[in-house]
Structure formats: C-alpha cells, structure tokens
Amino acid sequence: MEKLETIKDYKNRIDNALENQFLRSAMDKFAVAYRESRKNAFAGIDTDALIAEVAEIKRNAIKNNDKLFEEFKSVAQKNGVHIHLAATAKEANEIIAKIAKDTASQKIIKSKSMTAEEIHLNKWLENEGLEVTETDLGEWIVQLRHEGPSHMVMPAIHLSRFQVAELFSGVTGKEQDAEIERLVKVARKELREKFVKADMGITGANFVIADTGTIGLVSNEGNARLVTTLPKVHVVLAGIDKLVPTIKDALTIAKVLPRNATGQKLTSYVTWITGPSEYLGDNNQNLDSSAKYPSNFTKSDSKNAAISLNSESGSNKREMHIVLLDNGRLKIASDPDFAQILQCVRCGACANVCPVYRMVGGHTLGYIYIGAIGLITTYFFHGAENAKNLVQNCTNCGACKAVCAAGIDLPRLIKEVHTKIQDEHGHPLKSLMLGRVLKDRKMFHALLRIASVAQKPFITTQNTSDKDSSLKRVCAEESFYLRHLPLIFFKEHNFRTLPAITKVPFRDRWKSEKWQSENFGSSKINTKQDKKLNSKQIRIGIFSGCVQDFVYPEQLEAGIKVINKINLDNPDIDIKLEFPMGQSCCGLPALMMGEKDAAADVAVQNVNAFNEYELDYIVTLCASCASHLKHAVPKLVKSNKADEFAQKVIPFSQFINRMLIQQPDIIDKKIDKKIELKFNNKANINKKVTWHSPCHLCRGLGIKDDPKQLIKATGNTFIPAKEEETCCGFGGSFSANFPAISREILTRKLDDVENTGADLLVTECPGCVMQLRGGALNQNRKFKVVHLAELLADI
Amino acid sequence: MNPTNIISEFKEKASLVSAVIHEADTIEDAFSIALSLCKKNFIIASPQLDNSALPLLEKLCIENGITLLKDNLRKYTNGIDMGITFADFGIAETGTIVVNSDSEDKRLSTMISEIHVALLYKSNIKATAFDMADELSALTSRASSYTAFITGPSRTADIERVLAIGVHGPLALHVIIIAA
Structure with missing residues (x-):
C-alpha cells in the first residue's frame, strides 16, 4: 500500500504544481475558453430548467x-x-x-x-x-506515463505537445515531431494494431x-x-x-x-x-x-423488422x-443528504470552473475523481485518509454548484465531508479551539479584545492615504496594519498586508452615546422625531459579523451613514435601527473548518438574539454572513424561528438598491413617494470604479446587478473588470490553510482589476476587502479597495 | 419548426462539426457524388445494401475502376478508403446522423474507413433526438442492436486542447441528403 500523504506532503505537491508554468498557462487558458464555449453550447436553451430536469431524473433513478x-x-x-x-x-x-x-x-x-x-x-x-x-488518446498518454488522469474528460490536459512527442518517440522508437496533428496520427496507427489483436x-x-x-x-x-x-x-x-x-x-x-x-x-x-x-x-x-x-437470444424482434437493416446474421x-x-x-x-452526489453525470465541469483547479490542476485537486465532486467522493470511494487533506482545498466560492449539470449542492457537501472526517478521525486542535471559542460569544469577543492589545508591537501606520483623495476618512481608518505577522504565521502568509484588530469594536461604538450623537446627529435614527405622523416605519436589525465588528467597524459606520441619510432625505419613511448585542459570529468560519456543531450553536445564538426585536429586515454588509444566515442557518437550526430569521436577511446592496432604484415593494410597506438618496459631495464622482462580486453575493444569493446599479447611480464611471464573479482567493480559513494558492488566485484577480485602469475597486464583503486590499498594498497596485458602503457614504 | 427549416438547420449544424453536406435527387445521384470523392484505386466498403441499391453502386465502381467490398471487412482493419452506408435518421439540432449498424460489417465500414459517406433521406431528418425517441426506443429494444449517433468525423482535443480531426474513426464525414 502507498504511503499516506501528510498535509505537509500535500502542500509540497501544491507548491510544485504552482511552479509548473505550462500547467498554469494551460489551466488558465482552459478556464477562460471553457466559460465561453459552454455559453455558446447552451445558447437558446433554458439551462436551469434542463439541469433541474436532469437532477429530477437522476434523483428518481437513485431512489x-x-x-x-x-x-x-x-x-x-x-x-x-x-x-x-x-x-x-x-x-x-x-x-x-x-x-x-x-x-x-x-x-x-x-x-x-x-x-x-x-x-x-x-x-x-x-x-x-x-x-x-x-x-482514448489522453488516457493512453497518461497510462504510458504511469500516472492518472488530471481531468475526468481531458485526462492529459496537464501535458504539453512536447512532452507527448517525447513520450511517443520512446514508444515508437522513432523521433516524433511535436506537431499535434501528427501525434494524433501516431496514436491512430499504434493503437489500431492493438484493437485488431485484442x-x-x-x-x-x-x-x-x-x-x-x-x-x-x-x-x-x-x-x-x-x-x-x-x-x-x-x-x-x-x-x-x-x-x-x-x-x-x-x-x-x-x-x-x-x-x-x-x-x-x-x-x-x-x-x-x-x-x-x-x-x-x-x-x-x-x-x-x-x-x-x-436459445432465443439472437432472434430479432419481428415487429421491428421494418426498421432493422440488419441481416439475419445468425x-x-x-x-x-x-x-x-x-x-x-x-x-x-x-x-438523505449525500444521495444527491449520485446524480453526478461525470462531466467534469466542477473542475473546469474551480479557482483552485485552475491554479494547481487535477493531480493536486483530486485523488481519482477530480474537482468538487472528487473532494466529496474520494471520502466515500477511497477513504478518509485519501480525502482528509484534499477536502480542505476549497474556497467555498460556489462556482461548482452554479455549473453542476445535475444540480448538486457541492460546496455544502464538501464541508459536510470535512466535518464527517473530523468527527470520525479527530478534530485538529486549531479547529477544535475555534469551535469552542465561537460557541462562547463572550469568551470569543474577550479574546479579540486581548488580541487588539497584544498585536500592538506589530502594528504599523503604513500611510496609504492618497492626499488628494476625498476618501480620507476611509483611508484614515485603514491605515493600521500588522507590520509583520506574529510568529504563529509563516512567511508564506505575507502575500497580503493584514489589517489590525480595531481598538474599539463596532458593538462598543454603538453603545456609546457620544458615537450615537456623532453618527446620527439630530436625526435620532432610533426615534420618530421630525417624521410625518403617518410615515412608514421600517425596522432594521444590523448583523455585523466578526470582521466588521472587530476589524472594519468603519464599514458598518459607512453603511449606517447611508441608511441614516436616506432616513433624513425622506420624511415618508422612518427607519429604526437595532443592533442586538447577543449576536455573534455567523458560524461560517466554523463550518469552513469542519466544526458543524459550533456552527449550529452560534446559529441558535444569533436567531435568538434577533428574535428579541421586531424587525422587518436584517441587513448585513458582509456577503458571506448574508449567504450563510440565509441558507445554512435554517438547515443548522431547523425551526420556524430560524426560517423567519433567514427570510429577513438581506445584503446591504440589495436593501439600498431596492429602496432607491427599484423602489419599494420594500417590506410590503407600499410607500407611495419616491425614496431618494441625495448625493451631495460631487468631488468623488469623477472616479473610475470597478467591481468585484463576492462569491457569496453573486452565487450564494444570486445578487449580481444591485451593487453595480448603485455604483452607476453615484455618477462615477463604472468599468467592468474581466471575471468580476471569480473568487478572490480569500475563502476564510482557506487562505490560512493554503496561502500559496490563495496568493495566486488573488494575483490574477488584481491583474484583472488593474487592467480596467480603475481608481477604486468596490466590493461588498469584508473578507474580500481584507484579501484584495491587503494584496493591492502588498503588490503596490494602483487602485484602492473599498466596501460599497464606504463608496456610497462618501458621496 | 417547419420541414424546410429542419433541413437547413441540419445542414448548418452538421457543417459546424466538419461534416460535408451534399444533396442528391436519387440514390444513383448520391452514389455518383460519393464516387466523385474517390481517387483512383480506392477501396470502398458498402455492406448491407439492398437489391435495388447494390447494382447501381456496383456498376459505378466497375466503370471507375474501384474495388467494392460488401463483407468480411474485418480483414481490412488496416484501413478502407471509403465506407458508404445508409443512415436511418438525421437530427437537425446537433447535425447528427443515426446509423443502426447491428451488422458488424456495416459497423466497421463506419469505423475503419478514412472517409465515411452517409446517405440520408430528407424525410428522415427530425428536429431533435426527442422527436425520434419512440423509433430509437424500438431500435434499441431489440437484442443485439447497435445504434450510433454520429456527429461529424472522429475528433480529439486531448493534446493541449487543440482540435484534431480523425483519431480512431473516419477522417472525414460526408452526408448526402437524398430528396426522394
């Protein structure tokens, strides 16, 4: 039996794959070309309906x-x-x-x-x-090389024509040119012989x-x-x-x-x-x-003789x-949950669109079965030992789910397998501790506060502010970074500049009267003053998520500023904001590390915390939190309360856009008058702005246009970036576990952004901001990275 | 879709996958077209032709000095220049021909020939595969049935994703649509 691979061995293989320039360029070209040819192939077809039909056929067939x-x-x-x-x-x-x-x-x-x-x-x-x-040509090539296929449909996609020519020269004992047409003919000739003799x-x-x-x-x-x-x-x-x-x-x-x-x-x-x-x-x-x-098995059915062109061949x-x-x-x-993986038709598309596959290829992202489905089936067909490293190599971007021919919920099942393996074979200390800490919100928050002090010797005030920028407020806030990482991290994590933990978390700011009056001024967002008597009240609970609460509170402040301004500008509505203090981490990081128990625990805490308030909406400025709260929480908690909670969750961009642009069917409140946000600072409207769509926003929640409509409404020039919906490589604990892959995905993304010539890259997830801003700083890119709320608040 | 559109869609889609489309009024015309694609000393295989079609092809082959094989194709696995077969159906949506080839010789003539020429009656071209699902189900429910959907010549993109035509099957596919 083969020696089992340790995580360190696995990471070495990843490093080798990342250094293979031919592989990198082949994978990259394929990722781009595939998207286009798939689109053309499905032209004129209702793809979603067809996929649903296939899923139904397979589901019933399995049953x-x-x-x-x-x-x-x-x-x-x-x-x-x-x-x-x-x-x-x-x-x-x-x-x-x-x-x-x-x-x-x-x-x-x-x-x-x-x-x-x-x-x-x-x-x-x-x-x-x-x-x-x-x-099969590709299979024959990999067989001759004594390796396995690196793609389920294109087994030799990792090899160049030169490697094939060299291989075929050996097989035929004759020098072969690296000309693809001719190499194919070599295979035709060599294999015809095999067919005949078999x-x-x-x-x-x-x-x-x-x-x-x-x-x-x-x-x-x-x-x-x-x-x-x-x-x-x-x-x-x-x-x-x-x-x-x-x-x-x-x-x-x-x-x-x-x-x-x-x-x-x-x-x-x-x-x-x-x-x-x-x-x-x-x-x-x-x-x-x-x-x-x-005795009767060769007789053809006489009823069908009219169709048959077959002779009575005996x-x-x-x-x-x-x-x-x-x-x-x-x-x-x-x-009941995993049965759906048998719906797979082995098309390989989940690899084709996977940002990790694109960087490392199939030998590194699969055991036998490759891509997202391989991360799951390896556990079932080839055991936990072969799956345990592999299953962690997922950014949870959801591209596989969006493309799956059989409608399989691949990203979620990958996490389920991760949890299963840890339940059976023990949880690593790191994830166990995270799980424990998350379950106890007070302890978790206390630790974050300690960390904000403990990090002091490492903090730098790197001046990144563009003096002429009217986004000074943003830049002033962003100017605290970890100068170098504490020793628990290694050099490989230095590909992005990580932000420091804030001195005053958002929850403390919210509690302070001084902050309240500074931010809400005389409008008193939590009262009905200055409002028409018959104004429609809209009650909003803010879900902050850990990153915005403890790292980027300024993003929440910006979001609140926007909501507050809408409230001021429109006397027909009366927005009431709440920030339930019992709220904790959304639980996604726990799930990402295979700590499903902890994820369920915090889900209950959050549902209960918000249940104490009468709310129309639960607005969050973090796309990952939004998608997790909406889709995962009901599955984790399984109660009516959790379903109601999930229904109310809405990401910031969709909420604001519905109010301002699509106009209000908002919360079924039938507000007759047009709601407006009056942008009064014209200084910022001459910027070129591009957009990165967080995975959990565009695929997790299906929100693609709202943020872009808002960006355009600010009067700035919107320039779309190539592949705006491709993952930035953050993926929470993914970027900590696989920093080298994360770095490469990030660099590609930053290239696409830089090619737009934009001054500002806008996104709507603090995780993406952390990754993109950190990478942009580290690589001295020419643009700034802001949260959508910060863009809107500054205009 | 009306019949004219079905035919033009079939032609368009088949051409997109490198099949060459011809049109003929009669079987005899079709064979003439096939023979016009031959070079001197070609070996043609056309098993399973019925008694009305076979003499027409035999005559043309003799006139043009071409060898016509009707069976025992297994002896010619090194390659036959051209295989001529009837197709049972056409599928417009994908430019596909459907060839029932229970007979080994017929099967081989569509596999080991360098050029495959398929004769297809216009009236047998359907809009989609689903429009012939019942016929297909009948074809495939007989024991020892071997039916192929053929869409263009054999191809691969296994080396650097570069398309190459002609791997283990024919290097070219000609479809002759017969009006009558």
Missing part, C-alpha cells in the same frame, strides 16, 4: 435503483448478457479478471472509464499478467437503460466503438448510479453532458448497445460457446458482460 436494477438485469439477461453486481472494488476487479481468464483473453483494450480508474482496474489486471491498453474490450457506460437493457457510450474519438466491435469479449463496468429508466431519460442527460463537459452540443459518437452484438471474427476454441445463452455474437459496481453507492443512496 428506485433496486427496481431499475432488477428490470435491467432481467431484460439484459434475456438478451444474452452476463450481469454481475460487484459490492466492492475488489469484487469488480476479481470478476473482470475471471472473465479474462475464462475467455482466455490475454490482450485487453479499454476505452475511457472513470469507474475503472476508481477501482484501479488496470493495475489489478496487469498484476494478473494481462496486457491492458488504454485507447481479445477483450472494456468500456464504461454513461447510461445503463433499464427498460431496454441498453448501454449508452458518449465519446469523441471513435475508440469506444472499436473496443466494442473488434474483440470477441466486451465487458462493461459501470456504477449502479448510471441506471436510468428509459432512453428518453438518457437523451435528456446527453443534452446537458457534452455541453457542460466540453462545450460541444454533442460528441462525435453516442453509441447505444443492447446485448451482445454481431461478432464475425475468429471464434477460437477458447471462447465460450453460445450454448450458455438462452448466432455469431460476442460474449458480453456488464459489471455494475456498488462500492458504497447503495449506502450513499440511502443517506
């Missing part, structure tokens, strides 16, 4: 798996197929090795199958003394169709067709999750699979095979005679075996 299996088995056996059900990987390997032995097959050809990779089939067969040749062909199956006993194979190169036609024996290996009721279901999945995988409307070949097909080759003595088949059929693999799938199917 009825045993029934579908029985139906398939009975039809396929009638057709003359040998059906095997393998409980484990080992069993499947043994079955296939035995088929090879019984049929005296020595030379085996394969078309691409992730399921065969899952059970390490090649290794098993080779140990049995059999010759196994992969015939005794047995092994394929996977994209679909196993119950009612007709048919398998469906999706491919581009044409190798799967030769594998199923030339050898006398055909063995199919497929997970039991590939069962679907009818060919119509398969066609629906086939509509999404190639579009999502490679941006093709359809692959070159989709092959439907029902039972052993005609075989006219040398029926040598070793082959099983057809005596073991039912009894020359190949031997066909279908091995359906469980390997833990039935157990997963019975889990």
Whole structure:
C-alpha cells in the first residue's frame, strides 16, 4: 500500500504544481475558453430548467435503483448478457479478471472509464499478467506515463505537445515531431494494431437503460466503438448510479453532458448497445460457446423488422458482460443528504470552473475523481485518509454548484465531508479551539479584545492615504496594519498586508452615546422625531459579523451613514435601527473548518438574539454572513424561528438598491413617494470604479446587478473588470490553510482589476476587502479597495 | 419548426462539426457524388445494401475502376478508403446522423474507413433526438442492436486542447441528403 500523504506532503505537491508554468498557462487558458464555449453550447436553451430536469431524473433513478436494477438485469439477461453486481472494488476487479481468464483473453483494450480508474482496474489486471491498453488518446498518454488522469474528460490536459512527442518517440522508437496533428496520427496507427489483436474490450457506460437493457457510450474519438466491435469479449463496468429508466431519460442527460463537459452540443459518437452484438471474427476454441445463452437470444424482434437493416446474421455474437459496481453507492443512496452526489453525470465541469483547479490542476485537486465532486467522493470511494487533506482545498466560492449539470449542492457537501472526517478521525486542535471559542460569544469577543492589545508591537501606520483623495476618512481608518505577522504565521502568509484588530469594536461604538450623537446627529435614527405622523416605519436589525465588528467597524459606520441619510432625505419613511448585542459570529468560519456543531450553536445564538426585536429586515454588509444566515442557518437550526430569521436577511446592496432604484415593494410597506438618496459631495464622482462580486453575493444569493446599479447611480464611471464573479482567493480559513494558492488566485484577480485602469475597486464583503486590499498594498497596485458602503457614504 | 427549416438547420449544424453536406435527387445521384470523392484505386466498403441499391453502386465502381467490398471487412482493419452506408435518421439540432449498424460489417465500414459517406433521406431528418425517441426506443429494444449517433468525423482535443480531426474513426464525414 502507498504511503499516506501528510498535509505537509500535500502542500509540497501544491507548491510544485504552482511552479509548473505550462500547467498554469494551460489551466488558465482552459478556464477562460471553457466559460465561453459552454455559453455558446447552451445558447437558446433554458439551462436551469434542463439541469433541474436532469437532477429530477437522476434523483428518481437513485431512489428506485433496486427496481431499475432488477428490470435491467432481467431484460439484459434475456438478451444474452452476463450481469454481475460487484459490492466492492475488489469484487469488480476479481470478476473482470475471471472473465479474462475464462475467455482466455490475454490482450485487453479499454476505452475511457472513470469507474475503472476508481477501482484501479488496470493495475489489478496487469498484476494478473494481462496486457491492458488504454485507447482514448489522453488516457493512453497518461497510462504510458504511469500516472492518472488530471481531468475526468481531458485526462492529459496537464501535458504539453512536447512532452507527448517525447513520450511517443520512446514508444515508437522513432523521433516524433511535436506537431499535434501528427501525434494524433501516431496514436491512430499504434493503437489500431492493438484493437485488431485484442481479445477483450472494456468500456464504461454513461447510461445503463433499464427498460431496454441498453448501454449508452458518449465519446469523441471513435475508440469506444472499436473496443466494442473488434474483440470477441466486451465487458462493461459501470456504477449502479448510471441506471436510468428509459432512453428518453438518457437523451435528456446527453443534452446537458457534452455541453457542460466540453462545450460541444454533442460528441462525435453516442453509441447505444443492447446485448451482445454481431461478432464475425475468429471464434477460437477458447471462447465460450453460445450454448450458455438462452436459445432465443439472437432472434430479432419481428415487429421491428421494418426498421432493422440488419441481416439475419445468425448466432455469431460476442460474449458480453456488464459489471455494475456498488462500492458504497447503495449506502450513499440511502443517506438523505449525500444521495444527491449520485446524480453526478461525470462531466467534469466542477473542475473546469474551480479557482483552485485552475491554479494547481487535477493531480493536486483530486485523488481519482477530480474537482468538487472528487473532494466529496474520494471520502466515500477511497477513504478518509485519501480525502482528509484534499477536502480542505476549497474556497467555498460556489462556482461548482452554479455549473453542476445535475444540480448538486457541492460546496455544502464538501464541508459536510470535512466535518464527517473530523468527527470520525479527530478534530485538529486549531479547529477544535475555534469551535469552542465561537460557541462562547463572550469568551470569543474577550479574546479579540486581548488580541487588539497584544498585536500592538506589530502594528504599523503604513500611510496609504492618497492626499488628494476625498476618501480620507476611509483611508484614515485603514491605515493600521500588522507590520509583520506574529510568529504563529509563516512567511508564506505575507502575500497580503493584514489589517489590525480595531481598538474599539463596532458593538462598543454603538453603545456609546457620544458615537450615537456623532453618527446620527439630530436625526435620532432610533426615534420618530421630525417624521410625518403617518410615515412608514421600517425596522432594521444590523448583523455585523466578526470582521466588521472587530476589524472594519468603519464599514458598518459607512453603511449606517447611508441608511441614516436616506432616513433624513425622506420624511415618508422612518427607519429604526437595532443592533442586538447577543449576536455573534455567523458560524461560517466554523463550518469552513469542519466544526458543524459550533456552527449550529452560534446559529441558535444569533436567531435568538434577533428574535428579541421586531424587525422587518436584517441587513448585513458582509456577503458571506448574508449567504450563510440565509441558507445554512435554517438547515443548522431547523425551526420556524430560524426560517423567519433567514427570510429577513438581506445584503446591504440589495436593501439600498431596492429602496432607491427599484423602489419599494420594500417590506410590503407600499410607500407611495419616491425614496431618494441625495448625493451631495460631487468631488468623488469623477472616479473610475470597478467591481468585484463576492462569491457569496453573486452565487450564494444570486445578487449580481444591485451593487453595480448603485455604483452607476453615484455618477462615477463604472468599468467592468474581466471575471468580476471569480473568487478572490480569500475563502476564510482557506487562505490560512493554503496561502500559496490563495496568493495566486488573488494575483490574477488584481491583474484583472488593474487592467480596467480603475481608481477604486468596490466590493461588498469584508473578507474580500481584507484579501484584495491587503494584496493591492502588498503588490503596490494602483487602485484602492473599498466596501460599497464606504463608496456610497462618501458621496 | 417547419420541414424546410429542419433541413437547413441540419445542414448548418452538421457543417459546424466538419461534416460535408451534399444533396442528391436519387440514390444513383448520391452514389455518383460519393464516387466523385474517390481517387483512383480506392477501396470502398458498402455492406448491407439492398437489391435495388447494390447494382447501381456496383456498376459505378466497375466503370471507375474501384474495388467494392460488401463483407468480411474485418480483414481490412488496416484501413478502407471509403465506407458508404445508409443512415436511418438525421437530427437537425446537433447535425447528427443515426446509423443502426447491428451488422458488424456495416459497423466497421463506419469505423475503419478514412472517409465515411452517409446517405440520408430528407424525410428522415427530425428536429431533435426527442422527436425520434419512440423509433430509437424500438431500435434499441431489440437484442443485439447497435445504434450510433454520429456527429461529424472522429475528433480529439486531448493534446493541449487543440482540435484534431480523425483519431480512431473516419477522417472525414460526408452526408448526402437524398430528396426522394
């Protein structure tokens, strides 16, 4: 057995991947090109509806798996197929090795199958003394290199033409040019020989169709067709999750699979095979005679004779075996939460859009299965030991979920697996402590206060303020940074300048009367003075989140200033603000570190804290908090109170935009008069402004346009950045666990921003601000990073 | 979608995936087009032709000095210059042809030929795969059925994601749409 990899080994592999310049550039080009070709492939199609349909088909198929299996088995056996059900990987390997032995097959050809990779089939067969040749070009390349695929659909995407040329030169014993067309022809020639001489062909199956006993194979190169036609024996290996009721279901999945995988409307070949097909080759003595088949299995159905172009070709059929693999799938199917991972159609799109995959490639972001789905299935198919490092390598950006062909909630399930592994194998001290501390809000806050004093020797007042900027207030606040990091951090974390913990957290400011009067002045936001008697009251609870409470209180102050100004400008409404003191961390950091218990604990605390007030809305200026409170809290707490709480949560930009621009259906309060925010400081409207969309805002909450509409409303020039919805690489504890990847994702992001020529980068999440501002400072970038509230407050 | 649109969409989508489209009035015309794509000494395979079509092709092959194989294609796995087969259906949405090839020889003629020429009756072109789901279900519910959706020639992008045509299957696909 292989030596198990430590987290340190894993990080070394990551560093190597990050230094591989060819890989980096190949991955980067692919990430950009994929997005475009996928978009084109889905043009004119209601993608969400199609994905929902696929999810529904697969969900039901998994629910009825045993029934579908029985139906398939009975039809396929009638057709003359040998059906095997393998409980484990080992069993499947043994079955296939035995088929090879019984049929005296020595030379085996394969078309691409992730399921065969899952059970390490090649290794098993080779140990049995059999010759196994992969015939998919990419698979053949990686097989010759004795490595695994680095993508589920494009196995050799990590390699250059020069590496392939060198490899093929070795195989053919002849110098090969690094010209792709010619290299493909080399494979055609070399492998044709293998096809002809093979005794047995092994394929996977994209679909196993119950009612007709048919398998469906999706491919581009044409190798799967030769594998199923030339050898006398055909063995199919497929997970039991590939069962679907009818060919119509398969066609629906086939509509999404190639579009999502490679941006093709359809692959070159989709092959439907029902039972052993005609075989006219040398029926040598070793082959099983057809005596073991039912006597009627070759007769074609006379009812369909009109369609059939087939001749009465007699009894020359190949031997066909279908091995359906469980390997833990039935157990997963019975889990109400994890059953959905069996909806996966293996398109690989979750890797295609993953910001981490883009930096490190598939060998580093997968064990066998690659990308987001691999982070989850590795635990189930290959054990916690192989999954425990891998599962942490996720920024929780949600790009995978947004692209998944089968609607799987991948980011959440990754965290569930992380928790599961820690529950079973022990929680690391760091995450255990975080969990403990978070559960006790007072202790947590006390520690933060101590830290604000303890960090003093490390603080610098790096002057970043642009003297001419009218954003002085912002810059004055931002000028405290950790000069160098305390020793618990290492050099690798210095890729961004981290902010210091504030001396006076927001919650203390809120309590101070002086602060109240400074910020609300005579308007007294918490009273009804100066308002019309019939003004509509809007009651808002502010959820601060830890980062804004203890690091960036000025962002909350700015947000409150904006709300306050709206309140002043519009006598028809009366905004009442509350800041429940019992509120704590939203719980997302705990979940990110696999501390689900602690996350549930703080969720209850927050629901209770806000439940003490009558509120119309719970506004938060942190997109990650907003998305977590809205989607995760109801799942963690499971109560009506939590559902009501979640419903009220609204991110700052959406709240303000609804009030100002979309106009108020706001809180169903039917305010007749137009609500306005009068921007009175014109000094700031000549800026070029660009936008970074926090992952948890655009994908977590589906809010894409509100912040941009607000930016445009300020009168500044809005210049969109490339890939504004791509993750900045923060991801909470992700950036602490994998600083090298975080740094590289960040640098790409900063490049895109700088290319706009913008003066200001606006975003709406304190985590993104911390990452982006810290990186911009560290890399001496030409723009400033502010929270949307700060932009609006300053105008 | 009306029939004319279906045909033009089929032509457009098939061309996008590097299939070459021709049109013919009759089977005889179609064979002439196929033969016009041949070079001297070509070997053609066309198994499973019926008694009305076969003599037409045989005549053309003799006239042009071309060898016509009807069976035993397994002996020619090093390559055949051209395979001519009928397609059962066309799918306009994706430019796909559907070829039922239960016969091994027919199957091989679509796999090991350098050029695959598919003959497709206009009336068999459907808007989407779902418009032939019942027929497809009938085709595939017979034992020993082997049916292929073919969309353009064989292709790969496995090296540096650069598209290369002609890996293990045909290097070119011609579809001749027959009016009658």
